[in-house]
Structures are given as structure tokens and as C-alpha cells.
Amino acid sequence: MSSVNQVYPVIWQSDASGNAPDRVLLIDQTRLPNEYAFVEISRCDDMARAIKTMIVRGAPAIGVAAAYGMYLGARELDETERDRFLAGLEGVAETLRQTRPTAVNLFWATERMLKVARQTLGSVDYLKQALLETAKQINADDIQTCQAIGGHGLSVLPTSPEKLRLLTHCNAGALATAGYGTALGVVRSAWQAERLERLYADETRPRLQGAKLTAWECVQEGIPVTVITDSMAAHCMKQGMIDAVVVGADRIAANGDAANKIGTYSVALIAKAHNVPFFVAAPLSTIDFSIADGSQIPIEERDPEEVCQVGDTILCPPGVDYYNPAFDVTPASLITAIVTEFGAFVPSQIQTELQSRKIV
Ligand code: MRU
Numbered sequence: 001m002s003s004v005n006q007v008y009p010v011i012w013q014s015d016a017s018g019n020a021p022d023r024v025l026l027i028d029q030t031r032l033p034n035e036y037a038f039v040e041i042s043r044c045d046d047m048a049r050a051i052k053t054m055i056v057r058g059a060p061a062i063g064v065a066a067a068y069g070m071y072l073g074a075r076e077l078d079e080t081e082r083d084r085f086l087a088g089l090e091g092v093a094e095t096l097r098q099t100r101p102t103a104v105n106l107f108w109a110t111e112r113m114l115k116v117a118r119q120t121l122g123s124v125d126y127l128k129q130a131l132l133e134t135a136k137q138i139n140a141d142d143i144q145t146c147q148a149i150g151g152h153g154l155s156v157l158p159t160s161p162e163k164l165r166l167l168t169h170c171n172a173g174a175l176a177t178a179g180y181g182t183a184l185g186v187v188r189s190a191w192q193a194e195r196l197e198r199l200y201a202d203e204t205r206p207r208l209q210g211a212k213l214t215a216w217e218c219v220q221e222g223i224p225v226t227v228i229t230d231s232m233a234a235h236c237m238k239q240g241m242i243d244a245v246v247v248g249a250d251r252i253a254a255n256g257d258a259a260n261k262i263g264t265y266s267v268a269l270i271a272k273a274h275n276v277p278f279f280v281a282a283p284l285s286t287i288d289f290s291i292a293d294g295s296q297i298p299i300e301e302r303d304p305e306e307v308c309q310v311g312d313t314i315l316c317p318p319g320v321d322y323y324n325p326a327f328d329v330t331p332a333s334l335i336t337a338i339v340t341e342f343g344a345f346v347p348s349q350i351q352t353e354l355q356s357r358k359i360v
Pocket of ligand 1: 176
């Protein structure tokens with residue numbers, strides 16, 4: 001596979017010939033790193049399936065995909081009467097909301113699309129067009145948001161050593177967003193500023209997003225990357241091999257507790273024990289001010305096969321039970337700063353700070 005210059009996991013494709021319906025192209029993330037292939041989506045149900053099966057994954061990318069899913073669902077509605085159309089659109093939103101419970105960007109994006117539909121005056125056709133434009137806007141905005149996160153993240157990274165060794169968990173890169181990355185956006189900014197020596201990537205059992213996706217992204221960009229198993233992070237920190245940890249988030253509560261890929265909490269505990277700063281990089285759309293703390297964040301449980309099987313190989317004997325929570329919650333007290341597009345915040349003060357700056 002030749003290297004990919006710019007990674008856009010969700011692409012809107014208009015068909016100028018008019019022979020096929022306009023559609024969404026998704027990088028099939030279940031096939032990376034072995035194959036770089038796209039899946040065409042032109043129906044809402046197919047988009048919901050793609051989110052559930054993790055063809056598209058990562059909180060902001062799920063949000064972008066869901067926004068296009070809302071438009072595709074709207075396009076399938078025959079209603080020409082406004083109220084009936086809006087009722088149908090609620091059903092479309094519900095189909096998408098049922099896919100993955102933890103990443104709040106999914107709910108944020110569907111709500112934003114519903115709001116646009118409710119607030120736009122005009123014919124149903126006009127509403128549909130407004131929905132498409134909003135989905136495109138959500139997509140475009142996310143790239144700029146991540147670039148801003150990258151810049152703010154760079155400014156709070158330790159000032160010494162000059163060249164940093166960073167550790168990340170899961171994939172919070174271009175693949176997980178519209179095309180730049182949150183945690184990996186910070187890594188990318190550090191690399192561009194010549195402040196990065198190397199990225200360590202936890203493999204991230206059970207789905208291996210670190211080994212498969214983060215490593216693949218780094219190879220595309222020529223960023224030096226070392227993949228370690230999740231169990232090696234403590235040893236690496238004890239050996240003084242890591243200067244800071246940067247991870248993404250799927251949902252952040254008002255008090256700064258942050259849900260992210262399972263295993264993140266362990267990394268935060270290890271970082272605390274070794275005095276290594278631990279940063280969470282996420283857009284404002286990942287903060288859920290409606291919940292007070294992390295105990296209220298719904299944690300997705302996925303198929304046990306993800307734990308007992310690697311590829312076609314079954315790991316355990318018959319008769320074993322499995323538990324497969326896809327996310328865990330890192331308490332705010334273990335997080336050095338939450339880096340957003342509006343700057344870096346002490347987790348426990350993020351709500352009051354954003355309020356005093358009239359951002360929320
Ligand atoms: O289950 P996934 O692969 O969707 O989980 C992804 C993560 O946990 C990411 O770290 C998070 O969504 C942030 S992506 C910028």
C-alpha cells in the first residue's frame with residue numbers, strides 16, 4: 001500500500017453525472033492497516049451499521065458520520081408536510097442514537113441536526129438541503145477544531161526535554177475525527193514544531209486501535225512510533241521513557257471526569273505514580289455538561305468475541321465467561337489538563353472557566 005497523504009475518514013461525494021445518488025465514503029477502519037479501502041453509504045440504516053460495527057469510529061468521526069446519516073435519513077423520508085417530516089426525522093435520529101452509547105458527539109451531532117430542521121423555515125426540500133449543508137459544516141469545522149487543539153496542546157506540553165517522548169492510548173487521530181486528530185493532533189503539532197522524539201502507542205486491547213490505526217497514521221506521516229502492549233506502559237514510565245501522556249475522550253462530565261477507551265484509566269494511574277503529566281485532548285462537543293460526574297457516563301459493552309478472539313484464533317477454552325466494557329472513566333484528579341479548541345483547562349474548573357468566558 002502506498003502512503004496516504006491526507007486521511008479523511010468521512011467524505012461527502014456528489015455524483016455529477018446524476019447516475020448514482022450522492023453518498024458518503026467511509027474509510028473502512030476494520031480493514032486497516034492491511035487494506036486502505038472505502039465503503040459507500042447512501043442510506044441511514046447503512047450509516048448506523050457502519051457506526052455500530054466500527055467501520056467509522058472515534059468520537060468526533062462518529063459525530064460527523066451521524067450528521068451525514070441524519071441527512072441520508074431525511075432524504076429517504078417521503079413526507080412533504082413539515083410536521084410529519086420532523087416526526088420522521090426524530091425516528092432517523094433515534095436509529096443513529098441506538099448505535100453506540102458512550103461517545104457524546106453522536107448525540108451532539110444528531111441534536112444539532114434536529115435543531116436546524118426545527119428552526120429552518122421553508123419547504124421540506126429546503127430543510128433537507130439545510131441539513132446537508134450543516135453536516136458538511138460539522139465535517140469542515142472539526143478539522144479546524146482539531147488543529148486548534150493541536151496548537152493549545154503543544155503550548156502545555158513539558159518544556160523539557162527539548163524532544164519529547166509521548167505516550168498515547170487507542171486512536172484519537174485523523175481517523176477518529178474529520179482529519180487531524182485530538183490527541184494525535186497534539187502529537188502532530190509537536191512533530192511539526194520539532195518537539196517530538198517519538199510516540200509510544202499502546203496496542204489497546206481488545207480492538208487494537210493503537211497497533212492498527214495510530215501506528216498506521218504515524219507511518220503515513222513519517223512520525224517515529226513504537227507500539228507497546230498495554231501491560232508495558234508502567235515499565236516504560238518507570239524507566240523514564242515517557243515525558244507526557246496524551247489521550248482523547250469520548251465523553252467528559254461537567255466535573256472533568258473523562259471517559260475514553262478501556263485501559264485509559266490504568267494509564268492515568270500509572271502516570272500519576274510516576275509523576276508524568278497526563279493530558280486529555282477533546283473538542284467542546286465531547287463535553288457533556290448535562291451530567292455532573294463520570295459515574296453517569298454510559299459505558300458501552302461490546303461483543304465478548306472481541307476479548308476471546310484475535311482474528312480467527314480463539315484464545316480461551318470453552319466454558320469461560322467474558323466481560324468487554326469498551327470504555328473506562330478517568331477521574332479529573334488524575335488529569336493534568338483538558339485541552340480543547342479554546343485552550344487548556346484544569347479539569348475541575350473547566351465548566352466555570354468556559355462559562356466565565358461565555359463559551360458555554
Ligand atoms: O471504540 P472507539 O475506537 O470508537 O474508541 C475511540 C476512543 O476511545 C478515542 O480515544 C476517542 O473517541 C477520542 S477520538 C478523537
